[in-house]
Amino acid sequence: MTFGAVLRGSVALAAAWPSIALAQNALPDEPIATEEDQAEETAPGNIVITANRTASLLSKAPIALSAASGESLIQAGINSPTQLEETVPNLSIVRNIGLQITIRSVTSTDNAEKGDPSAAFMVNGIYIARAQSQEVSFYDIERVEVLRGPQGTLYGCNSTAAVVNILTAEPKFDFGARGDIVYGSFDALNVSAMLKLPVSDKIALRIAGNLDQRDSFLIDGRPNDRMSFDRFKENKSIRVSALFEPTEDLSLLLVGDYSTIKGKSALFYDPETLTAYEGGFKFRIGQPGSVTCAYNRVQGEQACASDYLLNQLLKRDWGLKGFVMSEWGAVPNVEAALKGLDQQSGEQLDPAVFFDAKTLGRLAKTDKRYAARLDDMNRRILWAIDNNEFDKNPAQPGRKVDFAAHGAVAEEIARQGIVLLRNRDRALPLVGSAKTILVIGG
Numbered sequence: 001m002t003f004g005a006v007l008r009g010s011v012a013l014a015a016a017w018p019s020i021a022l023a024q025n026a027l028p029d030e031p032i033a034t035e036e037d038q039a040e041e042t043a044p045g046n047i048v049i050t051a052n053r054t055a056s057l058l059s060k061a062p063i064a065l066s067a068a069s070g071e072s073l074i075q076a077g078i079n080s081p082t083q084l085e086e087t088v089p090n091l092s093i094v095r096n097i098g099l100q101i102t103i104r105s106v107t108s109t110d111n112a113e114k115g116d117p118s119a120a121f122m123v124n125g126i127y128i129a130r131a132q133s134q135e136v137s138f139y140d141i142e143r144v145e146v147l148r149g150p151q152g153t154l155y156g157c158n159s160t161a162a163v164v165n166i167l168t169a170e171p172k173f174d175f176g177a178r179g180d181i182v183y184g185s186f187d188a189l190n191v192s193a194m195l196k197l198p199v200s201d202k203i204a205l206r207i208a209g210n211l212d213q214r215d216s217f218l219i220d221g222r223p224n225d226r227m228s229f230d231r232f233k234e235n236k237s238i239r240v241s242a243l244f245e246p247t248e249d250l251s252l253l254l255v256g257d258y259s260t261i262k263g264k265s266a267l268f269y270d271p272e273t274l275t276a277y278e279g280g281f282k283f284r285i286g287q288p289g290s291v292t293c294a295y296n297r298v299q300g301e302q303a304c305a306s307d308y309l310l311n312q313l314l315k316r317d318w319g320l321k322g323f324v325m326s327e328w329g330a331v332p333n334v335e336a337a338l339k340g341l342d343q344q345s346g347e348q349l350d351p352a353v354f355f356d357a358k359t360l361g362r363l364a365k366t367d368k369r370y371a372a373r374l375d376d377m378n379r380r381i382l383w384a385i386d387n388n389e390f391d392k393n394p395a396q397p398g399r400k401v402d403f404a405a406h407g408a409v410a411e412e413i414a415r416q417g418i419v420l421l422r423n424r425d426r427a428l429p430l431v432g433s434a435k436t437i438l439v440i441g442g
Contacts, residue, residue, distance in 0.1 A: 051145045051165065053154055064148040066091075070141035070169060079182055079190045080212070081121075081138050081164070088146045091162075098131025103148060106161035109300065118161040120151070124168055124255060127158065136237045136259040139192045140208035142169045170253060171204035171243040172196050187230075188214040206241040233263040289322045289384030293341065295330050301339075304330040310340025321387070323380035326350075334359050338369055342377040 049058050049067050058067050066088045073079075078086060081093045092102040100107060101119035108117040120127055121134045128134050144166055151159040175198060182190040194208040216232035239257040246252075291314060293304040303309055304326040314320045326336075328346025334354040336344075344355035354360060363370040385391055 047143060049143070049145055050167075051147050051154075051163075066146045066148075067143055069143045073141060073144065074180060077182065079138065079180075079192070081135060081166075084144065084146070084164075088144075090148065091146060091164075093164075095135065099134045100131070101162070101164060103146075103162040109297075117158050120155055120159040120163045122155070122163060122165045125155075125165060127156070132261055133259065136210070136212070136235050136261060137166055137168075137257070139210035139237065140169050140194050140206075140239065142167045168239065168241070168255065169194070169206065169208070171206035171241050173198045173201070173204050184214075186215045186217065186232075202245050204243045206243075207238070208241075209236075209238045211236055231263060235262070236260050287319075287321050287387065289388050290343075291320060291322065291324050292327060292345075293324055293330060294327050302330065302332050302336075304341050305332050305336035305339045307339040315340060321380070322384040323377065334363065337373050337377075342380055 047058050047067060047069050048055055049061055049065065050056075051061065051063065051065050051067070058065070068084075068087050073087070076087060078084065081099055082095055084093055085091050090104050092107075094100050094102075099121065100109065101117065101121060103119055106118050108119070117131075121131075122128060123137045128137065144164070147155075147163040147165070149162065151163045155163050174196070176196045177194065179193045180191070182188075189211065190213075191211040192208070193210075194206065197205045197207075199205055212233065212235040213231050214233045215230040237257065237259040239255065241256075242254045244252040244254075293306075293310065296303050298306040298309045301308070304324075310324050314324065323342035324340060325343040325345045326341055329349030331341065331344050331347070331350045331354060333351070337355065337360060344350065344353070347353045347355070352359070360370065360374065364374045365371070
């Protein structure tokens with residue numbers, strides 16, 4: 001599939017007010033920070049963190065926390081969240097469809113924005129729900145804070161296992177600029193740039209941008225066939241921050257960012273016209289009467305109840321005119337009808353019979369969405385019958401069944417169904433010397 005452009009914009013407002021730190025045995029006239037604290041703050045490796053919603057030294061924070069400054073990450077060559085495991089123990093972040101965070105062996109495979117992950121990913125304390133948008137936030141960083149264990153009290157839901165909080169660098173009242181370039185194998189390129197501008201003695205701006213791209217790990221066996229797997233990743237981001245300090249006791253910070261996420265995780269093409277279809281397949285010869293969804297999950301949803309798979313990919317992008325039927329026991333609920341499922345098959349193994357007059361029919365009488373879907377289901381099934389001429393030769397009473405002819409049709413269907421294994425018309429980009437194909441699943 002192809003990652004389409006994902007746009008994300010957020011505005012963060014922060015008002016900084018004077019606060020008083022209270023300790024159990026502290027006296028009112030005691031200083032907030034002692035000379036010993038100030039000396040410890042400037043010690044190598046010690047930084048000020050705000051993970052517990054108050055400023056404190058990392059060495060004195062009474063929570064399970066790891067933190068790293070932006071400068072230390074640059075020096076270590078860490079320019080992606082997936083590399084944080086090199087400096088943060090018990091943490092693993094992998095790039096799947098978005099980022100999947102695992103900490104202390106607790107994880108979640110639901111990468112959809114409506115999912116309920118066990119670890120929260122935040123930027124400046126703002127929860128980033130869409131996993132695809134998390135990777136493009138890792139540039140021009142002040143520090144990274146990783147809290148272990150349940151953090152619901154401070155950070156709300158979706159923080160059962162941990163919180164990964166990216167704190168971006170704020171504007172300063174002095175002029176400065178910086179650029180960092182990292183180049184690696186497979187034409188991996190990560191470029192970050194920053195410019196800070198003091199507009200006046202009360203307003204400061206900071207502009208930062210990032211380009212992160214890499215070619216595919218796949219080796220093209222036929223480089224002259226006008227198809228390419230590159231680029232696998234091509235992300236572009238920009239962030240603008242504005243700091244307004246009208247008085248010594250009040251500050252206002254506004255942050256806005258914009259990102260695009262692109263790349264090719266696969267590419268199929270029409271061997272006859274050499275027309276490339278990036279990240280997907282289009283029905284080139286004919287139209288199937290029906291397609292069966294299986295038991296797997298797609299972006300955290302069961303395939304037979306996946307709006308992305310059935311409505312968006314199959315029917316909208318691939319142009320399926322026929323209907324979608326389910327595998328036995330693969331329908332979780334009646335909402336699968338809205339997600340694109342047209343026929344419930346083998347309902348004996350499902351939790352209940354959903355596509356009947358009692359359930360679906362009743363909903364169609366009171367909910368226009370289900371009524372529209374019921375009409376669409378009938379249109380698709382009738383189209384499949386008419387397009388394949390199933391009604392042209394109806395069975396006749398007493399008529400002898402030609403089993404040999406039916407068997408020949410079934411054999412031809414099987415032959416056409418394994419066209420990918422035959423690699424007809426070079427549908428798969430395989431090298432000519434390949435003799436064996438390993439098929440996993442089925």
